[in-house]
Amino acid sequence: MVDLWLQFLLTLDATCRVATPLILCAMAGIFSEKSGVIDISLEGKMLMSAFAAATVASLTSSALAGLIVAIGISVLLGLLHGLASVTLRGNQVISGLAINILASGLTVTVGIAIFQQGGQTPTLERDERFRPVELPLAEQIGNFPVVGTIYKEVISGHNILVWTAFATVIVTAIVLTKTRFGLRLRAVGEKPEALDSAGVSVAKTRYFALIIAGVLCGIAGAYLSTAHGSGFVREMTAGKGYIALAAMIFGKWQPRGALLACLLFGFLEAVASRLQGVQLPLIGAAPVDLILALPYLLTVILLAGFVGKAMPPRAIGEPYIKER
């Protein structure tokens, strides 16, 4: 029983690790889409910043420098998206897609040029990564039943970016509902004319939202290559940006809902990696294919069945044109 409880906690621990990039990207998506800009470029921004973080960390031996450059690159891509879809009023989906394709090709090309290792960065050393940090008193409190073990196994022992991701959710919720900027952000996604007539610049608000989204994607990318992993490999985001986008939609564009969707997916993924090859009652060892498909399958079933109608921001996808 104790052992089973421990396994459950360790699965939750893995859930946090797997869900972190999803959570960060989902929050990025919320900022962007609440302002009325569709953001399918989460994937590309994350990939590019993963590459930037690993490259800079490898060259300067500093994970922090990697993180800062990653955020910078991701913000630049966000501004590019803004230029195409806000200022030039281009199609937001196509602009986002272009960024994804750009990231996919550019990372490998630049990677080969810098390191001559087929688009990978060298494996990062210990000091070039964000290392897990044990919270104070984890060992002492860890002996208390339930609360203590949760503290020790699930909450403690992550790297700083994992906690950042969870903190981001709280900050996002507060910014959206309690601040003037949040109100404007939501307004610009619902009825930009209203904001415009109140004398607030629609374009500026949208750009600001895209910059925030860029920062969050940058952190997510750095997490993949310099915290969870130890180096960049081509296409290492493996669709996580799209999963985050889906999680955000399932969460009805709300931070709490998106967080739960990300955690659900992370949990199923963590369970799946533990179920492989395990003898299950009645069925025996389940085939690998089924286990691997499980997170996706269950996500679809749960969300198709249990989540009500999702309402996107009303002005999403439409470039704002001032009436003359």
Next chain:
Amino acid sequence: MKTIKTLIAAGALTISSVAVAADMKPAVIYDMGGKFDKSFNEGVWNGVKKFTTETGIEVMEFEVTNETQREQAMRRMAERGATVILGVGFAQADAISKVSAEFPDTQFSIIDVFWLDAPNLRQYAFKEHEGSYIVGVAAAKASQTGKVGFVGGMDIPLIRKFACGYVGGVKSVNAGAEVFQNMTGTTPSAWNDPAKGAELTQSQIDRGADVVYQAAGGTGTGVIQAAADSGKLAIGVDSNQNGLAPGSVLTSMLKRVDVAAYETFMDSKNGNFSAGVRVLGLAEGGVDWALDENNASLVTADMKAAVDAARNDIVSGKITVHDYTSDESCPY
């Protein structure tokens, strides 16, 4: 008159064979994962490098980055006048079978394939189960918990073959040992997902494993990193990966694909190229375990003795390691 004809013919023959040697244009098509995957493809590259340093002959290279490129790249190489083309990995089997039929005068060679049949195609198969068996022996000797792990790349019979040999080796030392097995995925992207590899390894370590063997291409770097982060041991594969995390990699199961690459090109250069299947096992030096300064402190005398004994028994035929691909099942 007849003598003159013969002389001319003989002369022509000599000239042409000299020309072949001088014009030798070898080519290699690396597969997904790329030339520097620290594993399978990199092993081939080491063999290619050795060939180039020794002979001064440059080898044309192509790195496949998506699945549609294999056949195209191979045909392009042949059209550009490559005299011998080496395909790396089972995934290129279909491509090489087609292209080798189109270019009957070009020599082809492929690694990890043994089921094709063409007069100009050489195929290399390795007895990975034998190499995996001896690293399994080492793993069981190193494990203190009696639980060890295996992380495979794509779920295919070839990788099951690694797993099965490994389990056999572990159980030969400790019949009650538990072996956790995970596959990363069922598509080729499973060779390139270190984050997933790290998660799978962590899940095995959480369940008590303290030695984890991987046969997962680029994904394997994640396995080694996760084991090193938790202070456990990993076992490398294909190339010598002991140096990826010195002190945390118990040993590596060497699959001497470099030998296959070097031998292919050398034979072609010396006019000894022959078609057919070559099977390289422990006895032929095709598989082995890696000992170097990075793992010297991890390998105990007792472990080394056990591994050497197992190796001798396999070479002499006293132990036959079960080959998963022979009947798609694992008896251990």
